Amino acid sequence: VNIGILGTGMVGQTLAGKLTELGHNIVVGTRNVAVTLASVTPTGYGALPPYHVWQKDHPKVKLATFAEAAAHGEIVMNCTSGMNSLEALKLAGEINLDGKILIDASNPLDFSQGIPPMLSVSNTDSLAEQIQRMFPRVRVVKTLNTVNAFVMVNPSVIPGDHNLFLSGNDDEAKLDVITMLTSFGWKANNIIDLGDITTARGTEQYLALWVRLYGKLQNPMLNIHIAVGDPPKM
Numbered sequence: 173v174n175i176g177i178l179g180t181g182m183v184g185q186t187l188a189g190k191l192t193e194l195g196h197n198i199v200v201g202t203r204n205v206a207v208t209l210a211s212v213t214p215t216g217y218g219a220l221p222p223y224h225v226w227q228k229d230h231p232k233v234k235l236a237t238f239a240e241a242a243a244h245g246e247i248v249m250n251c252t253s254g255m256n257s258l259e260a261l262k263l264a265g266e267i268n269l270d271g272k273i274l275i276d277a278s279n280p281l282d283f284s285q286g287i288p289p290m291l292s293v294s295n296t297d298s299l300a301e302q303i304q305r306m307f308p309r310v311r312v313v314k315t316l317n318t319v320n321a322f323v324m325v326n327p328s329v330i331p332g333d334h335n336l337f338l339s340g341n342d343d344e345a346k347l348d349v350i351t352m353l354t355s356f357g358w359k360a361n362n363i364i365d366l367g368d369i370t371t372a373r374g375t376e377q378y379l380a381l382w383v384r385l386y387g388k389l390q391n392p393m394l395n396i397h398i399a400v401g402d403p404p405k406m
């Protein structure tokens with residue numbers, strides 16, 4: 173499948189690497205190709221090398237503008253910094269996204285007041301809903317945002333059962349996304365479809381707990397397992 177990945181950070185690189193390994197045809201999008209290739213800053217606070225070094229190990233992955241990557245994708249993935257996702261998607265262009273599945277892995281984290289970050293949108297709205305409102309014809313599916321990039325594509329790095337969530341208005345799009353997630357190794361039983369796109373408020377606000385767990389454990393390879401008992405007898 174032709175997939176456009178918007179974002180050159182550790183999520184964009186990790187998803188691009190995995191999807192290429194699985195035989196998909198990937199174009200990664202950035203604001204400015206020359207600037208991204210010239211960067212010597214490691215990605216993800218040192219978790220991965222600078223983009224041009226990573227690219228040498230992944231020669232099949234093409235780097236292009238956000239608009240070119242979106243145009244390439246039958247499926248498009250938003251892996252841009254949440255505070256800037258609307259701007260990045262505007263650059264990707266409505267015409268290039270029209271009618272497509274947009275997998276939104278971003279989180280609206282606002283680091284302007286330091287760590288832990290705040291959410292730039294919450295309670296009565298979410299970034300996923302802002303994206304869906306901006307592009308009503310795009311089939312937005314929020315998922316993957318609750319786990320670290322390495323866990324996204326290799327859930328077995330965390331032993332046992334643990335969960336991933338889906339939010340979106342289009343049931344067929346969600347089924348297609350589940351197919352991609354199971355190809356990463358997620359067990360279908362561990363994927364919880366929360367419902368329409370407003371349910372993304374829950375997974376985005378979960379980040380308030382995720383960043384504190386990370387602070388406490390000093391290890392990003394963490395996830396939650398939803399354990400369910402019998403309903404109470406009335």
Ligand SMILES: NC(=O)c1ccc[n+]([C@@H]2O[C@H](COP(=O)([O-])OP(=O)(O)OC[C@H]3O[C@@H](n4cnc5c(N)ncnc54)[C@H](OP(=O)(O)O)[C@@H]3O)[C@@H](O)[C@H]2O)c1
Nearest residue numbers: 179180181182183202203251252253254256278279320321
């Ligand atoms: N890191 C993780 O493990 C993880 C896990 C779950 C969810 N997430 C979420 O996934 C998203 C990507 O995270 P990340 O750590 O891979 O990278 P990131 O540093 O949060 O985002 C990098 C991307 O954002 C783009 N960007 C930055 N400022 C922009 C602006 N003003 N206008 C347009 N685009 C802009 C960059 O464009 P250029 O390419 O042009 O520089 C780059 O492609 C975030 O929303 C994050 O919260 C991350």
